[in-house]
Amino acid sequence: MPDAHTLGGMMERIRALLTVIEEGSVNRAAVRLRITQPALSRQMQALENELGGKLLERESSGVKPTGLGHALVKSMRPLVGSYDAALAELRRQARGERSELRVGYLFSAAQSMLTPALAKLRKSQPEVKLKLHDMSPREQLDGLRAGELDLALIGQEGVTAASEFHSTKLCSLHVCVAVADDDPIAAQKNIALKELKGRDFIGVDEDQVPGRNRWATALCKSAGFKPRFAVVVDGISNVLSQVVSESAVTLLPGYFEKLQHPGVTFVPVSDEKARWDFIVLWQKGRASAATRALVDALKQVAVTLR
Amino acid sequence: MPDAHTLGGMMERIRALLTVIEEGSVNRAAVRLRITQPALSRQMQALENELGGKLLERESSGVKPTGLGHALVKSMRPLVGSYDAALAELRRQARGERSELRVGYLFSAAQSMLTPALAKLRKSQPEVKLKLHDMSPREQLDGLRAGELDLALIGQEGVTAASEFHSTKLCSLHVCVAVADDDPIAAQKNIALKELKGRDFIGVDEDQVPGRNRWATALCKSAGFKPRFAVVVDGISNVLSQVVSESAVTLLPGYFEKLQHPGVTFVPVSDEKARWDFIVLWQKGRASAATRALVDALKQVAVTLR
DNA sequence: CGAGGGTATGCGCATCCGGCATAACGGCAA
DNA sequence: TTGCCGTTATGCCGGATGCGCATACCCTCG
CATH class of the missing domain: 3.40.190.290 (D-Maltodextrin-Binding Protein; domain 2)
Structure with missing residues (x-):
């Protein structure tokens, strides 16, 4: 998990959204990510602004993905996984562990x-x-x-x-x-x-x-x-x-x-x-x-x- | 191309490194990216710190990728392409253009x-x-x-x-x-x-x-x-x-x-x-x-x- | 030697982004 | 009906980040 100071780009916000959708709650996801709820709420808004559409329906009991939110999960989840695996391999190689x-x-x-x-x-x-x-x-x-x-x-x-x-x-x-x-x-x-x-x-x-x-x-x-x-x-x-x-x-x-x-x-x-x-x-x-x-x-x- | 104020995450730095390696020069890549050379130089350093290894050999005539730099290009170039395509499709869908x-x-x-x-x-x-x-x-x-x-x-x-x-x-x-x-x-x-x-x-x-x-x-x-x-x-x-x-x-x-x-x-x-x-x-x-x-x-x- | 190309680094400033406090809403139980 | 609890959104403030400008240093070539 990146620390609070590297949550600056879209990829990091996308990763956070995956967590929010998984939890069905901004609040619980914020606890998981170890940031406060308002910070995470703003990240979700920023991501929606960047993509040009609503990703989450907000309700008093939590959040639900919109159609666009679902589509993002579907296309980005495998990408994030591949990206993480590639970074991990690069870090291994940097440490001299390339096999x-x-x-x-x-x-x-x-x-x-x-x-x-x-x-x-x-x-x-x-x-x-x-x-x-x-x-x-x-x-x-x-x-x-x-x-x-x-x-x-x-x-x-x-x-x-x-x-x-x-x-x-x-x-x-x-x-x-x-x-x-x-x-x-x-x-x-x-x-x-x-x-x-x-x-x-x-x-x-x-x-x-x-x-x-x-x-x-x-x-x-x-x-x-x-x-x-x-x-x-x-x-x-x-x-x-x-x-x-x-x-x-x-x-x-x-x-x-x-x-x-x-x-x-x-x-x-x-x-x-x-x-x-x-x-x-x-x-x-x-x-x-x-x-x-x-x-x-x-x-x-x-x-x-x- | 993201504007200067959204270059905050690793993905954006990786993207910048691809440009630097393509140009063989931090300076020329900075011109392309429309930021100054010192800013780009620092991004490269930050990326090297984050990955834990040198990605570029610096010479008076420019830069050359290290073995790790080559490996990053190989694994990340297709990933960045897929990511961009996915974002573009999500933006289209957000605009109601899903076909x-x-x-x-x-x-x-x-x-x-x-x-x-x-x-x-x-x-x-x-x-x-x-x-x-x-x-x-x-x-x-x-x-x-x-x-x-x-x-x-x-x-x-x-x-x-x-x-x-x-x-x-x-x-x-x-x-x-x-x-x-x-x-x-x-x-x-x-x-x-x-x-x-x-x-x-x-x-x-x-x-x-x-x-x-x-x-x-x-x-x-x-x-x-x-x-x-x-x-x-x-x-x-x-x-x-x-x-x-x-x-x-x-x-x-x-x-x-x-x-x-x-x-x-x-x-x-x-x-x-x-x-x-x-x-x-x-x-x-x-x-x-x-x-x-x-x-x-x-x-x-x-x-x-x- | 000087000019021109390159990359690295100090300093100051603007922007970003997080935390805290608070507002507003809905659901549920007494 | 009211109060409590859970939720998300937003104002304010301060610290962190990252950029541009200026400069230092290196190398190559005429």
């Missing part, structure tokens, strides 16, 4: 880290309701911005957006270059970035993997050349096919070495600066216990994977 | 009057959405009291409840007595009430047809005797069967003469006092145009049926 955790991630990048972290979370917070969404980095960022995700596991693409959310770097992977099996580079144990000067690069659509091309460009620039993107494809899964068919190269985070792709060889880059960061982003404001627990679990798993 | 009309009636009693009245209504108010409910007198009264009906066509049973609603008497029917075909009374053109002294009467369950037995009792008392109810049945449709099987009698409104029932004859009662009133009840408070139109139409039809 739902919506996680966005890219499977190929995150599964080796996410799976053990979720196991830890399941142990420490068994009541958490997880919603896992396999999505591209772009979708992850959009989901966070729209408030549809609580947390995202994202790579280098998330670095530019990190200031919009809370963020923590989990680990930094080395970089490898993908080449066709019959490429001379495929026989090397590793490669320096400058050896890629003059080669055709395959880029990724900015819309799907924001910042990937800029990252590759920055690395090559630090090695003294500017990469030429012969083709820009619309998804990571198409990059490796184009590497083969175009006799081109592309820079990828080291986790790709674990993926088998016919006709493609991954060669580690030896440059110290060639790193790919893996970070976790979560919403600003107070984080729920579930969110904090998952972030902690991810940090622990990241340490073991180094 | 729905829920009518309760007992078919056998009311159809001869209701059908022509509805034809008149259809002509004068073609946009009215009618909801017709064939129900017992008890159900009609309960429906009115619960605000589920706007108007009820009811007989003598509604007379005692008339003070709870607006009411108009439409007509007064003569009374007849129902007897078995082989009863000596069946051969009479009419009958005086006092001739029924000593006969078994069939009564009707008070719960289904409130006041029917009391009405019959009062009529017989005015003729100098008290009726003995041999059987009390649970519905009007069972009365006539019992009249035959029990060689009993019952008093009924004159409209029953139009109904064919095997083995039963209806004989008019000659006593002047033997009348059965037919009335229309509708909700207190301002009646919609549709309700008034139907009441008028019923009055006109009642005149022609006399």
Whole structure:
């Protein structure tokens, strides 16, 4: 029940009217609401003025709803109930008690880290309701911005957006270059970035993997050349096919070495600066216990994977 | 949009927050809401205090929702929409513009009057959405009291409840007595009430047809005797069967003469006092145009049926 | 550095709204 | 019939709330 000093809006007056109709008496309802009868009487009048019609028939034995009063009860009672439930849930969430955790991630990048972290979370917070969404980095960022995700596991693409959310770097992977099996580079144990000067690069659509091309460009620039993107494809899964068919190269985070792709060889880059960061982003404001627990679990798993 | 002096409750602050998040700026939202930026800033703070958590991250370029702010938008936006729609509909109804009309009636009693009245209504108010409910007198009264009906066509049973609603008497029917075909009374053109002294009467369950037995009792008392109810049945449709099987009698409104029932004859009662009133009840408070139109139409039809 | 955009906060004033006291009405019992 | 009790409505007053104005502080950009 709101205290006397928050009874200022229509919703509060509507709530009071529901009580009056239930009691059939302004006086008894006032006792229930812990205000005086005259104050409540005036609230009822104010509500009638605001709606433009009588809601109550006044009699010496109490009050009875008019047709309009009945209609208000019918339409507003469920609404008030939903509103109260929503407020209660928001207050719970504000206290960090949100039990739902919506996680966005890219499977190929995150599964080796996410799976053990979720196991830890399941142990420490068994009541958490997880919603896992396999999505591209772009979708992850959009989901966070729209408030549809609580947390995202994202790579280098998330670095530019990190200031919009809370963020923590989990680990930094080395970089490898993908080449066709019959490429001379495929026989090397590793490669320096400058050896890629003059080669055709395959880029990724900015819309799907924001910042990937800029990252590759920055690395090559630090090695003294500017990469030429012969083709820009619309998804990571198409990059490796184009590497083969175009006799081109592309820079990828080291986790790709674990993926088998016919006709493609991954060669580690030896440059110290060639790193790919893996970070976790979560919403600003107070984080729920579930969110904090998952972030902690991810940090622990990241340490073991180094 | 409420004016500046009614922004007192949480709902109004929530509404303001939706605007702030939409604009991404307290300042621009304040312009939209036609209040000053400091007032709106304080409302946001008050709302955060009431919910117990930050809803907005403040930056020099404006504001961004926190996770809690996103959650509020998601849960409250539809609620605010429903609330506004409900208020708008209530205001329309208050102005007499309700386009729905829920009518309760007992078919056998009311159809001869209701059908022509509805034809008149259809002509004068073609946009009215009618909801017709064939129900017992008890159900009609309960429906009115619960605000589920706007108007009820009811007989003598509604007379005692008339003070709870607006009411108009439409007509007064003569009374007849129902007897078995082989009863000596069946051969009479009419009958005086006092001739029924000593006969078994069939009564009707008070719960289904409130006041029917009391009405019959009062009529017989005015003729100098008290009726003995041999059987009390649970519905009007069972009365006539019992009249035959029990060689009993019952008093009924004159409209029953139009109904064919095997083995039963209806004989008019000659006593002047033997009348059965037919009335229309509708909700207190301002009646919609549709309700008034139907009441008028019923009055006109009642005149022609006399 | 200054200008312009943003949000937060002190202060004063107007309005709102509650409590207290009282008026008016209807119903019921003696 | 009168008096009592229950009801709702309304006048008056004071405290609470919330707004506008002025100002402080921060950030970004030319």
